[in-house]
Amino acid sequence: MKKIGVLTSGGDAPGMNAAIRAVVRKSIYHEIEVYGIKHGFQGLIDGSIEKMEVGSVGDIIQRGGTKLYSARCEEFKTEEGQQKGIEQLRKHEIEGLIVIGGDGSFMGAKKLTEKGYPCIGVPGTIDNDIPGTDFTIGFDTALNTIIDAIDKIRDTATSHERTYVIEVMGRNAGDLALWSGLADGAESVIVPEMDDEFAEVIERLKRGHDRGKKHSIIIVAEGAGSGVDFSKRVEQATDLETRVTVLGHTQRGGSPTASDRVLASRLGAYAVDLLIEGKAGCMVGIENNQLVNHDILEVLNRKHSVDMDLYRLSKELSI
Incomplete structure (x- = not known):
């Protein structure tokens, strides 16, 4: 293999970015040319490709x-869109x-793999919702962003003796809600x-209020419903003064943690190794701190699924 692309x-x-860096430098180390494709599959269709x-x-x-930007591309879901992408791959060899x-x-x-172009997937999403890997790139950073926000919210919740409902991201997965709830001592965690x-x-x-507890934190995963709606239900059922915070896209930004940088570097480099070995159509991951790969399909x-042991522990510790 003489030339590979990354998007x-x-x-x-x-x-x-750490994963991109690992792909580029690992490839060059093995004397393979590497090409960056900007704006995801849309950039592949449009030919937005440059040597790195x-x-x-x-x-x-x-x-x-x-660094390569990202975009969702409906056109690439079609046979015609995939063929346009293949033509660009051929053009750049x-x-x-x-x-x-x-x-x-x-x-x-x-x-693309089915059409003769070997691909390796690297799991990058804050949701941690990809089977076959213990952690996805971005999860740890987003988790720490949430924890920092909850710490600050708890300060004002304590000062005003209020119940706070905090809605976190995660799409249809509850990992961010569960891990942040356990790490920050939330009274309840709602996951899809x-x-x-x-x-x-x-x-x-009510049990906490009866024993003199003045404030509470409830974490709601976005896939389980609206934090605003849940807050209204709580206030109606308890007469406790309730506030809601939707953390939104602050969870997707920020400098990656050391854990995410190391994970991304390992997975990106491993993906290059697999292409060199002739592997195709698989995803890299990490399980029990060991690099693994699985068929994408x-x-x-x-x-x-969420970790049920963690879910039970969160309940046991929030009595």
Whole structure:
């Protein structure tokens, strides 16, 4: 393999730049030319492709977002769009492609592999919703951003003796809500993977109030419903003064943590190794701190689930 391409697709995640850097420098180390494709699969269709050098990825490992930009591309879901992308790969003589993104991005990678262009997927999403890996690039950074916000909100919740409902991101996965709730001692955590136990939430609030507790924190994953609506339900059921904070896209930005930088570097470099070995149509991941790879189709057919041990522990510690 003489030339490979790299792109980022879907939602941005802190650590994507570290993964790009690893792909570029690992490739050059093995005397392989590497081409950056801007704006994801849309850029592939449009031919927004440029050769990258060692200096192209200098001073980006600490930056959030993605140097190659990102975009969602409906056209690439069509046969015609995929063929346009293949024509650009042929034009630049690119023999393999590394796709950094989530499950939607991996579907595009799988389609290209089926058409003769080997692709490797690198899981980059703050949601941590990709089966086959313990952690995705960006999850740890987003988690720490949430924890920092909750710490600040708890200060004002204590001062005003209020109940706060905090809505966090995660799409249809509850990992960000669960991990941040456990790390910050939230009284309740609402995740989409579990049934809404509203009566239990209210009982826990009342029990805390009866023993003299003046404030409470409830974390709601966006996939489980609106934090605003949940806040209204709580206020109506308890008469406790309630406020809501929707953290929004602040969770996707910021300088990646050391954990995300190291994870991204390992996964990006491993993806290059797999292409060199002749692998195709698979996703890299980390399980029990060991690098692994799985067939993309197998990953896409599996359902994400939260760690039930953590979920039970969060309940046990919030009595």
